[in-house]
Amino acid sequence: DAFPKEGVDHICTQVELDELLAKSDVISTxxxxxxxxxxxxxxxxxxxxxxxxxxxxxxxxxxxxxxAIIEAIESGHLAGAGLDVLENESQFFFKDLRGQDISDSAVKKLVDLYPKVLLTPHMGSYTDEAVENMVETSFNNLKDYLETGECSNDF
Structure with a gap:
């Protein structure tokens, strides 16, 4: 976080980003x-x-x-990377690309760096619980709008 949090010292140690980067074996964003x-x-x-x-x-x-990630892996500075997000990822994820060339050279390089790079689609919102919550929230929003003209999730 950009700012230290209060009341968390009993569960974690907060450090500056440079110290975190220099000391951590795994950095997850x-x-x-x-x-x-x-x-x-x-x-x-x-x-x-x-x-x-x-x-x-x-x-x-x-x-x-x-x-930069590719360069760091190829040089050995990074041991590896796990990515489930890419810019313009809709070109690559949730498509059957077997037998096709990957047109983006950087994405092709990431794929070719397997097993040092694991590249998977972002699936966080595809769990049964997440989908159920989205449907329930949408239903409740619609119900609120129809009954009162407002809802708690109105932006």
Whole structure:
């Protein structure tokens, strides 16, 4: 987080990002993409990571510089990466690409770096519980609008 949290010292130790990157064996990102902030996982970010660390991005593809990740894996600075997000991922995920060439050279390189790179589709919202919650919330929103003209999830 950009700001230290209060009341969590009993369950975790908060450190500055540079210290976290230098000491951690695995870095896992869980952040929204904010266009004004640009990419977070850059060549500079990766260069601060502990040699031999593993990068996991299950947040947003726009947060990462894929070429920087590839370079770090090829050089041996990173031991590997687990990615379930890519920029423009709809071109690649949930499609049968067997027997086809991958047109994006960076994505092709990621695929070719297996097993150092595990590339999977983002599935967080496809669990039974997540789908049930989405349907229930949508139903309740519609019911509220029909009955009162308002709902608690109105933006």
């Amino acid at each position: 869980h952040a929204p993409y904010i266009p004004a902030n640009g990419k977070v996982i850059t060549k500079e970010f990766i260069s601060k990571m502990k040699p031999g660390a593993i990068l996991v991005n299950t947040a947003r593809g726009e947060l990462q510089d894929v070429d």
